[in-house]
Amino acid sequence: MYALVDCNNFFVSCERTLDPTLENKPVVVLSNNDGCVVSRSKEAKDLGIPMAAPAFKYKELFRKHDVKSFSAKFELYNFKSQRVIEISTAYVDKADFEVYSIDELFLNLTSFKYINIYDYCVKIKNEIKDKENLPVSIGIAPTKTLCKVANRIVKDFPDKFHGVYSLDTPEKIEKALKWLDIGDVWGIGRRLAAKMHDSRVYKAWDLLQKPEMWVRKIMGIHGVRMINELKGIRQLELDSPSPKKSIAVTRSFMEMLTKKEDVRERVETFGMYCSERLRKQNTCCKMITVFVQTNRFRKDLPEYRNAVTKVLSNPTNSSILIGRVVNELFESIFKEGFHYKKAGVIVNDFVPEDQRLISLFEEDAQNQHLPVMKAMDAMNKKYGKDKVRLGSMSGENTFGRAQLSPEYEAFLKNNTLTEANFRFH
DNA sequence: TCTGGGGTCCTAGGACCC
DNA sequence: TCTGGGGTCCTAGGACCC
Numbered sequence: 001m002y003a004l005v006d007c008n009n010f011f012v013s014c015e016r017t018l019d020p021t022l023e024n025k026p027v028v029v030l031s032n033n034d035g036c037v038v039s040r041s042k043e044a045k046d047l048g049i050p051m052a053a054p055a056f057k058y059k060e061l062f063r064k065h066d067v068k069s070f071s072a073k074f075e076l077y078n079f080k081s082q083r084v085i086e087i088s089t090a091y092v093d094k095a096d097f098e099v100y101s102i103d104e105l106f107l108n109l110t111s112f113k114y115i116n117i118y119d120y121c122v123k124i125k126n127e128i129k130d131k132e133n134l135p136v137s138i139g140i141a142p143t144k145t146l147c148k149v150a151n152r153i154v155k156d157f158p159d160k161f162h163g164v165y166s167l168d169t170p171e172k173i174e175k176a177l178k179w180l181d182i183g184d185v186w187g188i189g190r191r192l193a194a195k196m197h198d199s200r201v202y203k204a205w206d207l208l209q210k211p212e213m214w215v216r217k218i219m220g221i222h223g224v225r226m227i228n229e230l231k232g233i234r235q236l237e238l239d240s241p242s243p244k245k246s247i248a249v250t251r252s253f254m255e256m257l258t259k260k261e262d263v264r265e266r267v268e269t270f271g272m273y274c275s276e277r278l279r280k281q282n283t284c285c286k287m288i289t290v291f292v293q294t295n296r297f298r299k300d301l302p303e304y305r306n307a308v309t310k311v312l313s314n315p316t317n318s319s320i321l322i323g324r325v326v327n328e329l330f331e332s333i334f335k336e337g338f339h340y341k342k343a344g345v346i347v348n349d350f351v352p353e354d355q356r357l358i359s360l361f362e363e364d365a366q367n368q369h370l371p372v373m374k375a376m377d378a379m380n381k382k383y384g385k386d387k388v389r390l391g392s393m394s395g396e397n398t399f400g401r402a403q404l405s406p407e408y409e410a411f412l413k414n415n416t417l418t419e420a421n422f423r424f425h
Numbered sequence: 426t427c428t429g430g431g432g433t434c435c436t437a438g439g440a441c442c443c
Numbered sequence: 444t445c446t447g448g449g450g451t452c453c454t455a456g457g458a459c460c461c
Contacts (some may be wrong), residue, residue, distance in 0.1 A: 100460090100461080101460080101461045102461075103461080104461080186459095186460085187458095187459065187460085188459085189458065189459050189460085190458095190459095191457085191458065191459090192458075192459085219458095220458090222458085222459085
């Protein structure tokens with residue numbers, strides 16, 4: 001069996017650990033620029049606040065029901081995530097788990113033949129609650145997809161299951177799949193859900209009644225795997241952490257930018273963050289993409305969006321070299337006369353730092369830059385983000401964040417938050 | 426006035442090769 | 444007028460996840 005440990009309303013629950021008076025009250029956490037709702041307490045969900053709701057549309061509702069809202073504090077969430085991982089993984093053999101996202105991890109319980117797995121998971125749940133004051137739900141099942149189903153059941157019937165549920169018999173599985181809407185199956189998104197409804201597939205169970213060829217046609221190889229997983233036949237293994245295949249730094253701006261130099265400063269900064277993250281995993285990139293966009297919601301303003309990608313002749317992770325390319329790409333797509341709302345830099349096609357193949361004809365400054373770059377990284381790690389930076393960066397954010405609470409300031413003080421503490425998915 | 430950010434995988438089609 | 448067969452690699456776009 002596998003178990004899926006999933007934190008309930010994770011960001012909101014983290015906020016509650018700093019301020020216990022938020023318990024039992026409607027609470028939401030907002031994205032950058034305080035734009036969208038990204039986490040909701042149960043009370044907030046009950047008020048009808050949907051996921052990803054634009055905050056400004058719900059201001060009135062927030063006021064009326066005294067909904068507490070917070071700007072996202074990712075240092076805090078990453079820190080708490082790490083604690084949950086440490087506690088949970090102490091219950092399984094070394095490396096017998098998969099950190100799936102900031103608030104979810106799978107545990108492999110296959111080797112535990114002579115213990116009561118349900119009781120074991122209750123223990124895990126209680127320890128996380130006792131030590132970190134974070135509520136979690138644990139779904140137990142023979143496959144990852146069914147673990148998701150079990151987890152869903154825990155969350156939807158809180159009075160019945162108290163945080164842990166095990167899909168451990170064919171009868172339970174059948175009952176669950178006849179209950180679960182097809183759109184709530186892991187791997188079925190909005191588009192596929194609509195297609196399913198067109199074909200009169202409404203419940204997860206209905207999908208199992210369809211011929212495999214049909215599923216193969218509509219969903220590709222994913223669909224076949226999904227069907228087996230739902231039947232309890234394992235198709236997805238637990239993955240060990242792997243280096244990233246792409247790195248993206250993209251931001252919406254608090255206010256729309258019209259000056260070319262302002263947008264340029266932003267994309268150059270994003271390029272530098274990409275470079276830093278490349279160096280952190282000791283890889284170089286071979287491709288760089290830059291994009292710029294106007295505000296797609298402002299129908300009264302002319303719209304423009306464009307992206308351009310360059311393949312490098314020599315892989316690099318030097319901030320200077322990447323900055324140069326970013327600048328060149330930016331020049332090729334920037335157009336005067338628009339109100340820019342969002343931009344980003346994406347790097348991909350990675351090779352390890354020490355396995356670069358160098359073009360015979362292009363000059364390669366990567367190795368000259370690397371020692372300087374690593375020294376820069378070391379200083380920034382010691383003295384703080386962006387303390388040492390390229391001249392092209394202003395070092396300021398153009399997205400806003402609410403004032404930090406005294407509790408949070410205290411948290412930051414008491415916990416040395418080096419990136420090394422975190423494991424990003 | 427105000428609408429997030431960061432990932433992965435799969436597939437179809439085109440370019441190119443022999 | 445007629446125009447093979449079998450590959451590989453790359454890319455853009457679509458779908459999904461949190």
